[in-house]
Amino acid sequence: MSVEFVEPPYVDSGEPVISARDVRVWYGTTRGAIRAVDGVSFDLAPGETLGLVGESGCGKSTLGRGLMGLLPQGAKRDGEVWFKGREILGMKAKDNYRLRGHELGMIFQEPLTRLNPLMRISDHFEESIKQHDPGATKDAIRARALEALRLMGIPPTRYRSYPHEFSGGMRQRLMIALALVLRPSFVVADEPTTALDVLVEAQIVQILNDLRRNFHTSLLLITHNVGIVAEACDRVAVMYAGRIVEQGRVTDVFENPQHPYTRELLRSTISLNTTGLNFIPGSPPDLVDPPDGCRFHPRCPDAMAVCATKNPVTLDRVGGGRVECWLVGPHEQIPPGGTQPLKQEELAVADEA
Numbered sequence: 186m187s188v189e190f191v192e193p194p195y196v197d198s199g200e201p202v203i204s205a206r207d208v209r210v211w212y213g214t215t216r217g218a219i220r221a222v223d224g225v226s227f228d229l230a231p232g233e234t235l236g237l238v239g240e241s242g243c244g245k246s247t248l249g250r251g252l253m254g255l256l257p258q259g260a261k262r263d264g265e266v267w268f269k270g271r272e273i274l275g276m277k278a279k280d281n282y283r284l285r286g287h288e289l290g291m292i293f294q295e296p297l298t299r300l301n302p303l304m305r306i307s308d309h310f311e312e313s314i315k316q317h318d319p320g321a322t323k324d325a326i327r328a329r330a331l332e333a334l335r336l337m338g339i340p341p342t343r344y345r346s347y348p349h350e351f352s353g354g355m356r357q358r359l360m361i362a363l364a365l366v367l368r369p370s371f372v373v374a375d376e377p378t379t380a381l382d383v384l385v386e387a388q389i390v391q392i393l394n395d396l397r398r399n400f401h402t403s404l405l406l407i408t409h410n411v412g413i414v415a416e417a418c419d420r421v422a423v424m425y426a427g428r429i430v431e432q433g434r435v436t437d438v439f440e441n442p443q444h445p446y447t448r449e450l451l452r453s454t455i456s457l458n459t460t461g462l463n464f465i466p467g468s469p470p471d472l473v474d475p476p477d478g479c480r481f482h483p484r485c486p487d488a489m490a491v492c493a494t495k496n497p498v499t500l501d502r503v504g505g506g507r508v509e510c511w512l513v514g515p516h517e518q519i520p521p522g523g524t525q526p527l528k529q530e531e532l533a534v535a536d537e538a
């Protein structure tokens with residue numbers, strides 16, 4: 186199945202669609218603030234797909250929802266997000282709501298929890314389109330909805346069906362059709378294929394690829410699946426404990442990972458060439474009280490003394506992109522003795538902390 190080209194050729198202005206600067210999101214809890222996203226910056230060009238990877242609990246979904254203004258009550262956010270020249274984090278909720286759907290779209294992991302079981306598909310489309318275009322006639326809504334369904338390979342005969350009448354893969358395509366009917370410029374897809382089997386997963390990846398090619402939709406694709414990133418993304422951002430520790434073009438980062446976390450994450454991925462199972466010992470830190478210095482140092486096989494005491498500095502990567510790791514530099518900022526390997530017992534203590 187493929188999405189056909191229906192819009193005039195796009196002229197790339199060279200400006201990013203979205204620029205995130207030092208974005209922070211934290212959840213208030215009785216134990217203290219969980220700093221789920223702690224100073225994240227990235228740019229996304231029109232039609233570009235950025236894959237966001239990292240272990241569970243590293244803050245990927247929080248970042249995606251934070252960008253969309255879809256955080257639960259009690260969550261706070263800070264920093265700047267520029268979308269087509271407007272800062273949207275500081276925007277009034279009402280204005281942010283207007284942008285959502287129309288300009289900013291979100292595709293969730295579990296379509297069934299997002300679709301109302303009592304509403305027909307036609308009602309879902311009507312609700313979504315009317316929110317942004319209250320004067321739209323029934324005929325206009327139907328025409329737009331059927332076009333979106335057609336692009337997702339869903340026949341018009343299913344327009345009046347209920348969500349439970351669809352298979353899992355179809356429901357996910359339905360969610361994509363609903364997110365895209367308003368033609369948003371920027372879409373966050375949060376684990377859109379996790380609940381699907383491999384064949385359907387490949388189909389969805391193909392659809393997402395076509396979208397970016399044909400409609401210049403910029404996509405932040407949140408996934409655990411490094412294989413999907415290799416297949417469907419231009420760039421990758423690797424997230425650990427609330428920070429993006431490395432980002433760059435997928436081929437550069439995957440062929441030459443410069444952060445040990447990226448390297449270990451790639452090694453723990455099963456591929457056709459996998460000869461043994463690798464995993465990263467330990468688990469990501471408690472984000473109420475993350476370790477000093479580099480947050481990965483308690484689990485890092487290459488940790489040096491400096492890593493346990495000084496925050497790493499964000500540097501340009503050789504070959505493009507950015508990385509924050511003392512192994513890469515800046516060497517002149519490492520104090521004397523700082524390059525000594527961190528002793529195992531120190532690592533073990535840090536791990537227990």
Ligand SMILES: Nc1ncnc2c1ncn2[C@@H]1O[C@H](COP(=O)(O)OP(=O)(O)OP(=O)(O)O)[C@@H](O)[C@H]1O
Nearest residue numbers: 212219221240241242243244245246247248257472
């Ligand atoms: N509503 C919430 N209230 C309090 N803490 C939360 C809430 N949602 C997420 N967290 C915490 O924020 C941190 C980041 O969670 P988040 O779900 O963003 O990570 P993730 O990388 O998307 O994980 P996964 O891949 O499992 O979805 C975790 O420590 C999590 O427990």
